[in-house]
Amino acid sequence: MSGSVAFEETTFGIATDSGTTDAAAAIYDTADDTTVKSVFSTAQSQAARDALLDGYRTVRALTERLAEPLTPEDQNLQSMDDASPAKWHRAHTTWFFETFLLQPHQPGYCVFDEHYNYLFNSYYEAVGERHPRPERGILSRPTADTVTQYRRYVDAAMAELIARIDNAELTAIAPLLALGLAHEQQHQELLLTDIKHAFWRNPVSLAYQPPQAFTREPAAPLDFISFAGGIVEIGHDGHGFAFDNEGPRHRVLLNPYRIATRPISCGEYLMFMEDGGYSQAELWLSDGWATVQREGWQAPLYWSQDTRRDGGWQIFTLNGKRAIDPAEPVCHVSFYEAAAFATWAGKRLPTEAEWEHAANSGRCEFRGSFLDRAHPHPRASVTPAGRLQMFGEVWEWTRSGYEPYPGFKPAAGAVGEYNGKFMVSQIVLRGGSCVTPPGHVRASYRNFFPPAARWQFSGIRLAEDA
16 A cells, blocks of 8 residues: 555445455545545544444454355365465454554554464564475464454454544544455455365365356457557546555557457367377476476366267366366466467467556456356356457456556565565466456556466457557
């Protein structure tokens, strides 16, 4: 969070099982990039407090609903260093509110457990030492039930804080509260991606939710839309919530380009595989080819061949294992695989500036699916001809390294560690996925992962020079 983060009568998209509920995250306006002016008048202060508390409770409740299908044993699983146990996600997001809001702003607040600052700090050096990330799965204590008690304890204290503090202080903490809610939404997505990896590694077939029927329909035709380029502006425009890495807004020069109307489908990726895509070194970046050889990749993560029947490809989903649907977007591919596919197809990946420019062009259809707890898996595109589907279904790798925008400055203090210190050796992804909470992403949103990462719902969009 930086001083430029702003709300202007803003609603905060909150995910529910049935869609998106607009719950106000904060109500304030900015005079400039660094000064926040209060708009909490006597008439509206109670409404603002009620909206803040409603938004807080809605986000927190969704985390608990996502954890409901999991046993206490499930919640303690950590299947690899990059993943975290569901119990840890629930505790860490609670620690965020306790550490950055309650302790500084609630007089006389008593922490739930003095050990939690060590156990549930993720990467904030300014806050103190922390338990090693690869060893989060050995934390059998606190139990999942104790974490539930911790969440209730902090939630009660947060409700008291929002009700008690004066209007000026409430205005001052509103950006940090919104950051905490957006942070928890990120961990809601991680809770699902991490438990999917853990269930996949179990030799017994597991499912987070019961199997879902799906209809095999052809994917929308893959087409390309042309843009003239020129000098364009990208980055957050200052209206509504944004993470600090989305700004400052700045100008970039784009050459004329064309971008695909939808992500690449499983059927199209199968053609790449059947044409020997994983065995042609000339298609791959050097690091990517070395990774393919070292890891033995022959297909996207979670794909396997059904050796008991016809040898067809299957995919492990949060609803269990099933046959590949050729029409649905391919997911769980690394940047290396995305770049190799693009080379094989005679295209390239879009830059993040091209992606954002296209998403803001007015030709974008918001038709993709976001988090649906009953069906947390990409669906086939239904994008109308001549329109773009840029959001939902799968995160889309770009050809851009995760770097600071011109003029970027991290916020002061510990929260300045949220994004800025990761701006190296990462690749930008855009658009959100089928396990991203509705309302969480926007055209300027910058996700980022190392180029070999595959356990996220990451897919492929093609582009080319016009």
